[in-house]
Amino acid sequence: MASASGEAEENAAEVKIGEEFLKAKCLMNAEVALILEKKYDQLQQVSEDASCQVSQVFERSLQYATQSSRYKNPGAVKQVRDVLSRNSLSEFEHKGRGLHDEKIDIMLSNLASIRKLE
Known part of the structure; x- marks a missing residue:
């Protein structure tokens, strides 16, 4: 989809967010x-x-x-980032990637455990 200026519209869901953000981290x-x-x-x-x-x-x-x-403690924030990184989530996670329910359940369980320790 193009805007009036002829440039492609930015769309985070499709990872079309503009040149300046290509190397940025979420x-x-x-x-x-x-x-x-x-x-x-x-x-x-x-x-x-x-x-x-x-x-x-x-x-x-x-x-x-x-x-x-959801997380206030710097140590907990680091643990959450580690859990997300270990599960190979992309910077802009979107539908259709095929994550298995079991893997998602384990990841959510790990995140809940971190939250309880806060």
């Missing part, structure tokens, strides 16, 4: 929250008045990532 909200929290802490160390250094968009992004994250 992050879980928990990973984004950890990154933003670290940056926020760095900004607080630089200036005693962190609100001068942090934009409203940054604050809202941090708030969203923190609230929507």
Whole structure:
């Protein structure tokens, strides 16, 4: 499908997301929250008045990532990433890949175990 400019439309479901994202990695909200929290802490160390250094968009992004994250502990976040990597999920997992129900059940069980330890 082409847009008015003649370029192909970006579509994450079909992994058509634009040239600049081809080498980018997807992050879980928990990973984004950890990154933003670290940056926020760095900004607080630089200036005693962190609100001068942090934009409203940054604050809202941090708030969203923190609230929507299922995992808060950095160790748990790493374990979740390891589980997902071991199961050979692609960056943009989509329908039709043929993952077996048993493999999915094991993966979900592993993720649930990590969640219980939080």
